[in-house]
Amino acid sequence: MAEANQDEDPRGPEWWASEDFWRKCAIFVTAGMAFVLVVLTYHTHTVILAGAEAGRVPAYSVINHRIGYAFDDDRNMMVPVIGPLAPLFGEELTEDEARALVDHGKLTVQGRNCMNCHTLLGNGAYYAPDLTKAWLDPGWGNEEARELLMTLFLKDPVANARTYGTNRRMPNQELSDEEVRAVIAYLKWMSAIDTNGFPSGFTVLPQGSLSTGSES
Ligand code: HEC
Numbered sequence: 001m002a003e004a005n006q007d008e009d010p011r012g013p014e015w016w017a018s019e020d021f022w023r024k025c026a027i028f029v030t031a032g033m034a035f036v037l038v039v040l041t042y043h044t045h046t047v048i049l050a051g052a053e054a055g056r057v058p059a060y061s062v063i064n065h066r067i068g069y070a071f072d073d074d075r076n077m078m079v080p081v082i083g084p085l086a087p088l089f090g091e092e093l094t095e096d097e098a099r100a101l102v103d104h105g106k107l108t109v110q111g112r113n114c115m116n117c118h119t120l121l122g123n124g125a126y127y128a129p130d131l132t133k134a135w136l137d138p139g140w141g142n143e144e145a146r147e148l149l150m151t152l153f154l155k156d157p158v159a160n161a162r163t164y165g166t167n168r169r170m171p172n173q174e175l176s177d178e179e180v181r182a183v184i185a186y187l188k189w190m191s192a193i194d195t196n197g198f199p200s201g202f203t204v205l206p207q208g209s210l211s212t213g214s215e216s
Helices: 002-008 019-048 060-064 095-111 143-155 177-191
Strands: 065-072 077-085
Touching (some): 060 177, 143 177
């Protein structure tokens, strides 16, 4: 028993074995970690904020640009390459307009619970293709056809099913024209987010040279 041991040792218990020492440790570690949590929360916020300089999430107006996807030798992973002007549906938007459109797309995706089947930015299901980089999916054929094919597919995914031999079909989500436009803007913006190469093993749409007018 502890008491018996204390009696045996004339110097008393070692300092590191005392209850008081461990109580102080617990208080200091909890307080220290609470502080670290606050600092990390602020730091994360500056990194994930759309358009933040240090961040990996581009401003919403990135949908006015061509989005490439290329292998980065230094980081040993695929990273988005923001290219020259290539406005979505040929219409250049201001930051506010782009934000409103991307927001609408995000709310549509959340409202229709697309995550029931799809994964976006690591959240969701794997019944259907991961949508994080869907804008860059080779299934759209080429960059010129993409906007039209995405619109047709989202308007009527049953008639325009692609299925890739999985036999899985996407049910018609009854999206309005405006919702389809917004979802496509949301997917284009998301494809420009630096996700550390996630999803891994993603094959990219044929893109040609990405160097022209690239900002990176
Ligand atoms: C019941 C399951 C289900 C739901 C819910 C669903 N999808 Fe799908 N989706 C699929 C399947 C299965 C495919 C693949 C079939 C195909 O391409 O014909 C697909 C394919 C897609 C693709 C093509 C992806 C690519 O890269 O090939 C897009 C884009 C898409 N869905 C968007 C959406 C959006 C937006 C919503 C919500 C409004 C949604 N889906 C809801 C099942 C679903």
